Amino acid sequence: MTEQQRTAPAAAQTATEDRPVAPFDHHSAECNTDPVGYYREFRQTCPVGRTDAHGGFVYTTRYADVVRIARDDDTFSSARATAGGDGTAIVIPRGPGLEQYPIELDPPAATGYRDLINPLLTQDAVAELAPMVARHTTRVVDAFIAEGSVDFVRDLTNPLPAAVTLDWLGFPESDWAKLAGPIHDIFAALPGSERAVRGAAGLAYLDQRIRELIVERRAEPTGDAVSYLAAQRRADGELFDADELVSVIGLLIAGGVDTTTSLTGSTLVHLSRHPEDRQRLIDSPDLLLTATDEFLRVFAPSQSMARTVRTDTEVGGCPVTAGDRVLIPWVAANHDPAVFPDPEQLRLDRDAARHLSFGIGSHRCAGAHLARLMFREMITQVLTRLPDFRVVEEGLVAYPTRGNQSGWDAIPAVFTPGPRRDADAAGARPTASLTGDRELVMVATTTATDEVLEVRLADPTGAELPSWTPGAHLEVRLPSGRVRQYSLCGDPSDTREYRIAALREPAGRGGSVELHALARAGVTLSVRGPRNHFPLVDAPGYLLLAGGIGITPILAMAREADRRGVPFRLVYGGRTRASMAFVDEVTALAGDRVTLLPQDEAGLPDLRALLDAAGPDTAVYCCGPTGMIDAVERVCAEAGRSGQLHVERFTADDLEVAFDPATNTEFEVHLARTGATLRVPRDRRMIDVLREVVPGLTYDCEKGYCGACETRVLAGTPEHRDSLLTDEERAAGRSMMICVGRCRSERLVLDL
DSSP: OOHHHHOOOHHHHHHTTTSOBOOOOTTSHHHHHOHHHHHHHHHHHOSEEEEOGGGOEEEEOOHHHHHHHHHOTTTEEOOHHHHOSSSOSSSSSOOOOOOOTTTTSOTTTTHHHHHHHGGGGSHHHHHTTHHHHHHHHHHHHHHHHTTTEEEHIIIIITHHHHHHHHHHHTOOHHHHHHHHHHHHHHHHSOTTSHHHHHHHHHHHHHHHHHHHHHHHHHHSOOSSHHHHHHHOBOTTSOBOOHHHHHHHHHHHHHHHHHHHHHHHHHHHHHHHHOHHHHHHHHHOTTHHHHHHHHHHHHTOSBOEEEEEEOSOEEETTEEEOTTOEEEEEHHHHTTOTTTSSSTTSOOTTOOOTTOOTTOOSTTOOTTHHHHHHHHHHHHHHHHHHSTTOEEOGGGOEEOSOOSSBOOEEEOEEEOOOOOOOOHHHHTTSOSSOOOOOEEEEEEEEEESSSSEEEEEEEOTTOOOOOOOOTTOEEEEEOTTSOEEEEEOOSOTTOOSOEEEEEEOOTTSSSHHHHHHHHOSTTOEEEEEEEEOSSOOOOOSOEEEEEEGGGHHHHHHHHHHHHHHTOOEEEEEEESSGGGOTTHHHHHHHHGGGEEEEEHHHHOSOOHHHHHHHSOTTOEEEEESOHHHHHHHHHHHHHTTOGGGEEEEOOOOOTTSOOOOGGGOOOEEEEETTTOOEEEEOTTSOHHHHHHTTOTTOOOSSSSSOSOTTEEEEEESOEEOOOSSSOHHHHHHTSEEETTTOEESSSEEEEOO
């Protein structure tokens, strides 16, 4: 223990007489080397503790504690005034810089500034920026693609976010390069270094340019974001003054540039080190939509933030005193096994939307949608235009400290040179998939078995549907807000209808029961996709293993193998013959190439014998119950054939709130600020109804656990279906997640 660690502040010693001071320092060499392992050790031995490092503070390591502190604005503050003294209040140790609005304010003072910027960064607003993002990415990649070598930080991940952010705001092109470097310097330099001084000088220039731009846009508005911000008024009717706008715009620039630089760089390093993940993304480009949140979880750009205790309380059993500083490390929360099983594994298909890399609560990152868009476009263009890139490990340079911000200062790479594109022509067509919600109508529903429902979906206008390949699925958002994935089991050549099937599981978490209950011709569903995380690879032969409802993707694969003329064997098992859907269709298609194994007649299949009978280069595909997939994985591993095995699992989120959709009632919502009164039918989500009147609503996960859509309830009794609010918060009924919540009374009054 160092001398600094032995000397604790008096308040800290008084508050923790029964708790020893821990040798914790998130800026230490040990933590820099392996932040995840560092926090893991403390989580296991002393998950909440007090350290004397950097003047003394309380540290946390668990997801639940981090969420509680980040969301409890009454007990924990982000404001400089509460922290006292000079310097940034939201990091430890405190650093220099102007006060940042709204992140260094607490509600209600922060609310006006959030309301100022939120309309610029909604999902719909960001979607309109996609062609501009694609154009800039193409231009930036064109500048180096013919060379065959690159420093990804210098040539892509720093200049692209800077160009997009500054162009969106309205800065002239002559400013982009001048500001991109200094912003990166601030994050990548050691405090007090020559580089940090250079970065500070760049920020002084940024301050000057923002002020000049505000004056210009107030005199002659254009269509850029600064024009919009400069024209907005505070609640008292006055224009926001220059100092306020400098703070807000400066934060938008800092938040939009280097955080995306960090995330994209770390992802590119990972994909170079793990070519199997890179190939999966190349083969299934839409997998990047899911994988983005997993990359954010694992490679959180902002590693930690800090808050100041307002009143004496406790955190995870550790007493804290008013005035104490508390560290909330996003990186530790993102790797808490209580929320993310096997957290140190990066799984491209993991639903990681609960990650805290965008924060949570009143200061959740407003630019989350823009960050995802820029990240996906950069990664997609790298994978499509220089797919064989290799990072030169010997030249990697990491940030000197990863306590607050993580990232790379240099990522040299080599690749096969490629052709340039015309950025102007390419800019109209974003490379990255922007697949969003699509409304489809049920045109027919059929009972395939007593427990399996077949549903056919079409565009209500009669338009052709996007193409798909065997193994693809639709992500269906049910009226309750539940999200479920259903494999497409029809014919990919049919562009007029999609065909899915769902097994009714009364003991499940309600999604299948809800779909069965509402299924009838004319019902509209919101879907995303098709997406294919389970593609049928080219192979000289296939062994297709299906269990129960797992026949749905396997059926499409058998149809495709038959079309190609490739040998295949299909083994289809179920509890009973009567429970097995599409038996007649499978038999007609595959003939003697299919083996039906009802368990009550034939028992369990001999997986080892099936595998031994398959040729050495046969691709093995398996979809079915978890136990079946586990058994197939085990047999393939024992035979040394894991590389030939392809599986798909669809499992409900363990933390999802269970409820009976049959209890849905129609209710009325009155919006206090807009004055509108709306009816929410039983079969529609409240947020969908509200968006028709309040298009600037903030939301993200739409599953009830990111907190972006949390809305104050002024009257009425909300029905909480989220997994974020505590029991006490639910009982109080002062706020709710409008993406999944409903109403127990006849009317709600919301602060909208």
